[in-house]
Amino acid sequence: MADSRRIWHVIALSAILRDVKRVLKTKSFARWCVLPDETLCTAAREVERGEYEADLGNGIVKKRVAYPGKGKSGGARLLVAHRMKEFIIFLVGRDKSDPGRDFTPAQEDATRELAAAYEKLTAVEMQHVIGNGALKEICNDDPKSIRP
Numbered sequence: 578m579a580d581s582r583r584i585w586h587v588i589a590l591s592a593i594l595r596d597v598k599r600v601l602k603t604k605s606f607a608r609w610c611v612l613p614d615e616t617l618c619t620a621a622r623e624v625e626r627g628e629y630e631a632d633l634g635n636g637i638v639k640k641r642v643a644y645p646g647k648g649k650s651g652g653a654r655l656l657v658a659h660r661m662k663e664f665i666i667f668l669v670g671r672d673k674s675d676p677g678r679d680f681t682p683a684q685e686d687a688t689r690e691l692a693a694a695y696e697k698l699t700a701v702e703m704q705h706v707i708g709n710g711a712l713k714e715i716c717n718d719d720p721k722s723i724r725p
Contacts, residue, residue: 598625598659601712602667603691610670612642612653618716621665624657635689636660636696637668639680656680658692664703666695666712 600621602610610617620642623629629638636658643652651673658666668688671680698706706712 598665600665600716606667614715624659636692637688656688
């Protein structure tokens with residue numbers, strides 16, 4: 578157990594030193610999402626560069642992502658928490674083809690509250706959340722660093 582904690586601390590420290598955020602997805606997002614983790618990692622790096630469709634406030638942005646082999650117009654819409662110093666978290670998504678007009682105000686408010694709760698966690702608490710499976714890390718330094 579101590580060895581695995583040490584490994585996580587090394588991973589976290591190396592990401593911080595490289596000024597690269599670790600990319601996570603919530604358990605519910607992971608159940609919904611059919612996008613490959615590599616695609617999500619690329620989308621996360623685009624968010625870091627300010628490449629997203631809308632800033633919804635309180636650290637939440639809307640990102641359009643194409644399904645492999647299709648364009649963004651038929652792809653997915655994702656709400657992403659990006660304001661945390663060390664993490665980018667994919668919180669919720671929807672298919673563009675789903676009925677209705679984008680995300681509801683209730684969904685947007687819920688993601689803001691969830692992001693605010695994650696922002697308040699210490700690094701140790703956040704690692705505990707990851708260890709318990711509520712969040713899954715998918716990459717930590719570039720689109721090729723996908724975790725199984």
